[in-house]
Ligand SMILES: Cc1ncc(C[n+]2csc(CCOP(=O)(O)OP(=O)(O)O)c2C)c(N)n1
């Protein structure tokens with residue numbers, strides 16, 4: 252399927268972007284707190300392909316701190332993000348948002364305020380008042396905040412064109428979900444009388460349910476893996492399942508060549524910006 256290569260291409264861009272961020276944290280070129288999204292990029296790569304490209308919808312986007320891939324996949328300009336991470340005034344958030352609060356009116360993305368889960372009531376409010384298709388991205392931990400649950404209830408009551416996406420990496424910093432709770436977010440959605448799904452980050456499983464997006468409120472909890480530390484450049488375990496690598500293996504030689512090309516392009520882009528420092 253052609254589309255699988257398009258999703259792979261987007262994910263590859265994000266992966267190499269994040270690997271360059273990683274390197275430049277280590278080299279101390281980036282000195283702000285950074286939340287790397289490597290490992291989770293297939294979720295927004297797939298959703299943006301379905302929503303922007305297939306459905307031709309440009310939704311309002313409310314994300315939280317781990318949002319580089321969301322910005323890049325939904326059409327954010329990578330140069331402006333590089334500048335943002337380097338603290339430049341002409342970065343996507345004027346050098347004031349950094350990694351955690353990426354803001355871009357151009358792609359309808361609203362910067363996060365740093366309080367886990369506030370993007371849910373704010374996103375629901377924006378959707379309620381504008382009736383525009385809206386995506387609220389949550390982490391599995393921020394989804395536990397009481398105000399998130401109230402917001403989901405209101406979205407269901409008012410039948411808003413909203414998609415809640417829980418990027419469930421099983422972790423709140425280093426605390427696993429099983430320590431924190433005995434329930435799942437798709438059950439919460441169903442108890443509020445809206446559709447809820449618990450999926451993995453295989454693009455095909457997301458595609459299968461995508462025809463209902465924005466026709467009614469929907470919550471998808473997508474199980475995924477964070478490859479690097481909660482914040483900064485480091486790796487807890489090298490054993491983590493990597494969706495990006497699994498898809499590359501599945502798609503074969505053509506994907507490997509796409510990936511090589513993109514790796515070079517992204518490195519060149521970073522180099523161009525670093526030379527100006
Ligand atoms: C209201 C609030 N409580 C606690 C924190 C501290 N904090 C920042 S990120 C984080 C974990 C977030 O986990 P999750 O929502 O699953 O996102 P992930 O980092 O896994 O992508 C915590 C506890 C915060 N920023 N806001």
Ligand SMILES: [Mg+2]
Pocket residue numbers: 390391392418419420421422423424
């Ligand atoms: Mg988490």
